[in-house]
Every structure is written in C-alpha cells, then in structure tokens.
Amino acid sequence: MKLKVYADRMSQPSRAVIIFCKVNGIDYEEIKVHISKGQHLTPEFAEINPMKQLPAIADGRFKLFESHAILIYLACAFPGVADQWYPADVFKRSKIHSVLDWHHSNLRRGAESFWLKGNGRFLLGGNQPSIADLSLVCELTQLEVLDEKDRTRLLGPHKKVQQWIENTRNATNPHFDEVHRVIMLAKERQQHQRLKAAKNEGGSNMKKPLVSRM
Amino acid sequence: MKLKVYADRMSQPSRAVIIFCKVNGIDYEEIKVHISKGQHLTPEFAEINPMKQLPAIADGRFKLFESHAILIYLACAFPGVADQWYPADVFKRSKIHSVLDWHHSNLRRGAESFWLKGNGRFLLGGNQPSIADLSLVCELTQLEVLDEKDRTRLLGPHKKVQQWIENTRNATNPHFDEVHRVIMLAKERQQHQRLKAAKNEGGSNMKKPLVSRM
Numbered sequence: 001m002k003l004k005v006y007a008d009r010m011s012q013p014s015r016a017v018i019i020f021c022k023v024n025g026i027d028y029e030e031i032k033v034h035i036s037k038g039q040h041l042t043p044e045f046a047e048i049n050p051m052k053q054l055p056a057i058a059d060g061r062f063k064l065f066e067s068h069a070i071l072i073y074l075a076c077a078f079p080g081v082a083d084q085w086y087p088a089d090v091f092k093r094s095k096i097h098s099v100l101d102w103h104h105s106n107l108r109r110g111a112e113s114f115w116l117k118g119n120g121r122f123l124l125g126g127n128q129p130s131i132a133d134l135s136l137v138c139e140l141t142q143l144e145v146l147d148e149k150d151r152t153r154l155l156g157p158h159k160k161v162q163q164w165i166e167n168t169r170n171a172t173n174p175h176f177d178e179v180h181r182v183i184m185l186a187k188e189r190q191q192h193q194r195l196k197a198a199k200n201e202g203g204s205n206m207k208k209p210l211v212s213r214m
Numbered sequence: 215m216k217l218k219v220y221a222d223r224m225s226q227p228s229r230a231v232i233i234f235c236k237v238n239g240i241d242y243e244e245i246k247v248h249i250s251k252g253q254h255l256t257p258e259f260a261e262i263n264p265m266k267q268l269p270a271i272a273d274g275r276f277k278l279f280e281s282h283a284i285l286i287y288l289a290c291a292f293p294g295v296a297d298q299w300y301p302a303d304v305f306k307r308s309k310i311h312s313v314l315d316w317h318h319s320n321l322r323r324g325a326e327s328f329w330l331k332g333n334g335r336f337l338l339g340g341n342q343p344s345i346a347d348l349s350l351v352c353e354l355t356q357l358e359v360l361d362e363k364d365r366t367r368l369l370g371p372h373k374k375v376q377q378w379i380e381n382t383r384n385a386t387n388p389h390f391d392e393v394h395r396v397i398m399l400a401k402e403r404q405q406h407q408r409l410k411a412a413k414n415e416g417g418s419n420m421k422k423p424l425v426s427r428m
Contacts, residue, residue: 051316062305069311076304090290091276097283100315102265 003028004058006048008035009182013067014055016138020071020131022175024081068100071131084128095124099132103139116160121167129171137168141180145187147194217242218272220262222249223396227281228269230352234285234345236389238295282314285345298342309338313346317353330374335381343385351382355394359401361408 005021005028007014021028033039033054040052049056049065056065059077064070075086087093118125122133140161143151155162169176219235219242221228235242247253247268254266263270263279270279273291278284289300301307332339336347354375357365369376383390 062308064308064312066312066315068315069308072311073304073308076308090287094276094278094283094287094290097286098278098280101280101282 001060004031005029006031006033006045006054006056006058008033008040008054009179010186011035011054012138012142013135015141015179015183016131016135017055017057017067017070017074019138019172019175019179020074020085020134022179023172024074024078024085026074026078026081068103068131068135071135075131082128084126085131085134087130092124096130096132099123100135103132103136116164122164122171129168133164133168134172137165140165141183144180144183145190147190215274218245219243220245220247220259220268220270220272222247222254222268223393224400225249225268226352226356227349229355229393229397230345230349231269231271231281231284231288233352233386233389233393234288234299234348236393237386238288238292238299240288240292240295282317282345282349285349289345296342298340299345299348301344306338310344310346313337314349317346317350330378336378336385343382347378347382348386351379354379355397358394358397359404361404 003021003026005017007018007030009015009018009032018030020026033045035054039045040049040054045056046052048058048063051065053065055067055070056063057070057073059073064073072086075081086096116123120126122129123136124130124132140155143154146154217235217240219231221232221244223229223232223246232244234240247259249268253259254263254268259270260266262272262277265279267279269281269284270277271284271287273287278287286300289295300310330337334340336343337350338344338346354369357368360368
C-alpha cells in the first residue's frame with residue numbers, strides 16, 4: 001500500500017514533508033486537507049490524527065504525526081534516502097535533533113549567528129542539506145506571503161539566511177518551487193487585494209504616493 | 215573524560231537528563247548552573263551553549279543542548295541503556311519522536327485522552343518507561359510548586375495522568391525523588407511564605423478561615 005501524506009501546502013511543515021518525498025523519490029499519495037475549509041477538524045481526519053494537525057502520514061496501518069517525527073521516519077524507513085538527510089553518525093544526528101528541537105520554539109533568534117557559522121552552505125556547516133535545513137527553510141518561506149516591505153525588513157539584514165534559503169531551494173528544485181507555488185499564488189492574491197484596497201480608499205490625496213511607490 | 219551535565223534542578227528538562235543518567239548508570243559530572251543567579255548568561259556558559267539555555271552537555275569535545283536531543287544522544291552513545299528508553303524499532307522510535315515533538319507545544323492538551331489510551335502503564339501503551347515518559351513527567355512535576363489547591367484543580371480530574379506520573383516515579387526511584395528534592399523544598403518555602411503573608415495581612419477577620427484551612 002502506498003504511503004499516504006495528509007497535507008495542506010499552505011502550511012510550512014506540510015511542504016517540508018512533501019518536498020522530502022519528492023526529492024528522495026518516495027512513492028506517495030498526497031491527500032489534500034484544507035485547513036481553511038476546516039477539513040482537519042472532521043471525524044474522518046481525527047481517525048488519522050487525533051490531534052487534528054497537519055501534516056500526518058499513514059504507511060499501511062502505521063500512522064504518524066508531527067513533521068519532524070515524520071521526516072525522521074521517512075529517512076529511516078524508505079530505502080534510497082541519502083545519508084545527508086539524517087546522518088547515521090550519532091554526533092551529526094544529535095546536532096540535527098538539537099536544531100529541530102530548538103526550531104520548535106526559537107526560530108530565527110540567533111539562527112544566523114550560531115547555526116550558520118563558518119563557510120558551510122547549510123546548517124551545521126555541511127555542503128548538503130539535511131532534514132533540519134528543509135524544515136527550517138520551509139518555515140521561513142512562510143514569510144513570502146508578507147508584504148515585500150515587511151519581508152525585506154525581517155530578512156533583509158540577514159544575508160547569510162537569504163543565501164541559505166537559496167542554497168536549500170537550489171538543492172531541492174524543481175520540487176521546492178513546485179510545492180511552494182500555492183504560497184506564491186497567495187502572495188499575488190494578497191498583493192492584488194492590497195493594491196485594490198489602496199485604490200478604493202485613496203482619494204486624490206492618495207494618488208501621488210501610490211503612483212510613486214509603483 | 216567524564217560526561218559533563220550542565221543543569222539547574224529547578225528546571226524540568228534538567229531533571230529529566232539527570233534522572234536518565236542516574237537510572238542508566240551513566241558516569242557523569244553535574245555542573246550546577248543557577249538560572250536564578252543568572253549563571254546561564256555568563257560568557258563561560260555561552261562557550262558550552264551559545265543559546266544560554268539549560269540543560270547542556272559536553273562529552274569530551276562534543277557539545278549538545280536541547281533536552282530531547284540530549285536524551286536521545288545519551289541513549290545511543292552510552293552502552294548499557296535498556297532498549298525501552300529509545301527503542302531501536304523504527305515504528306516505536308517514531309512514536310517517541312512524535313510524542314517529544316508534540317510535547318514542545320502542547321503538553322497536557324489531550325495527553326490523557328490520546329497518549330495514555332489503553333491499559334499500558336506508560337505512554338504508547340508500554341510496560342516500561344521511555345525517554346518520552348521521563349521528559350513529560352518531569353514537565354508535569356513542575357506543577358508541584360503550585361499551591362495545593364491549584365495543583366488539585368489542574369491534575370485532580372486526570373486520574374490516569376496521576377497514575378502515570380506515579381508509575382514513572384516508581385520506575386526511576388530513588389533517583390526520581392532525589393532529583394526532585396529541590397522542587398519539594400521550593401514548594402515548602404512557598405507554602406511557608408504564603409502562610410506568613412496570610413498571617414501578616416490577616417486581621418481578626420482573617421484568622422478563622424486560615425485556621426480552618428489548616
């Protein structure tokens with residue numbers, strides 16, 4: 001029976017799991033659960049994940065939730081996943097656990113100054129991404145839906161973080177871009193709405209700054 | 215070189231790591247870092263953990279922080295740790311990751327109804343505790359410092375949770391009680407202060423209820 005991945009691509013941990021499956025050639029079926037429509041709150045989905053959160057997987061009769069646990073499971077249970085993603089080496093693996101645990105509560109605080117130290121292209125100084133890179137970068141790409149001004153304010157000063165996001169994107173493309181397409185569409189919709197709202201609100205006194213901003 | 219554990223026994227994840235070492239006969243040196251005195255903010259401790267959080271370990275030149283990552287590392291890197299704590303079986307192990315990840319953000323919500331289902335004495339239905347039991351129970355024992363009334367209100371209705379705490383305590387004693395001693399002392403101190411404050415505040419109209427409560 002094919003692995004089932006219950007996901008909403010609008011949610012960052014869902015995207016991390018889907019990209020991981022695609023990059024590693026894991027044969028899976030994506031079952032879309034739309035959070036905006038409340039589909040994660042149905043009794044049917046509670047059968048899969050009683051905590052009613054996404055993502056979740058069902059591999060035969062084995063069910064699992066929490067995206068980090070899922071990524072680790074997939075790295076261990078499916079053949080052909082490169083060691084880089086979840087290294088067998090106990091020291092490297094422990095550092096990945098540490099990043100993932102830290103991610104839960106502290107993302108961005110100190111990320112650049114500590115995890116991205118040295119000349120490595122990825123977290124922990126490596127030259128290839130691990131599940132920690134994938135998970136954290138998918139979290140950060142949620143910032144894409146922000147207004148360009150806010151996004152620049154948040155990420156602008158962090159050149160190393162921007163480069164790391166780009167490295168992870170390049171290492172996992174074309175899947176990275178494909179899975180993030182919904183986020184980009186949401187961003188376009190929001191920009192469109194902001195523009196429309198500004199036009200509707202704006203009398204003659206608003207026209208000038210609006211034009212100059214465009 | 216002996217394993218160094220940097221800990222403050224007033225903090226729940228520090229206690230989980232110390233109990234784990236004791237129960238599994240891991241030879242370690244406990245280095246007390248008092249959060250109340252700001253000792254975790256010193257440049258010396260930042261050398262051990264740049265995130266300035268407790269607990270942290272140094273095993274030779276290998277340094278690690280985040281309590282779940284530490285528990286997993288200890289279970290994997292030290293001989294003689296029973297399989298129950300972090301089972302080699304990929305399905306059991308994945309469930310432990312799931313509990314630990316979920317613990318980060320959701321402790322107590324749904325714990326009884328989902329994780330403690332069935333007749334198992336521990337999480338995931340087992341008859342022996344895992345690192346998930348130890349970590350979550352140490353979190354819950356932080357409630358000990360609460361006023362008895364508040365503690366009863368929070369834990370009182372959850373008989374299964376109370377039984378599970380007791381099971382985990384029994385399975386890890388005498389270490390469990392020894393490591394929790396600071397919490398019990400803090401509780402006594404707080405009770406003493408509450409009593410003193412009540413006496414000082416209370417005029418003749420306060421005496422009656424105070425006496426009846428004792």
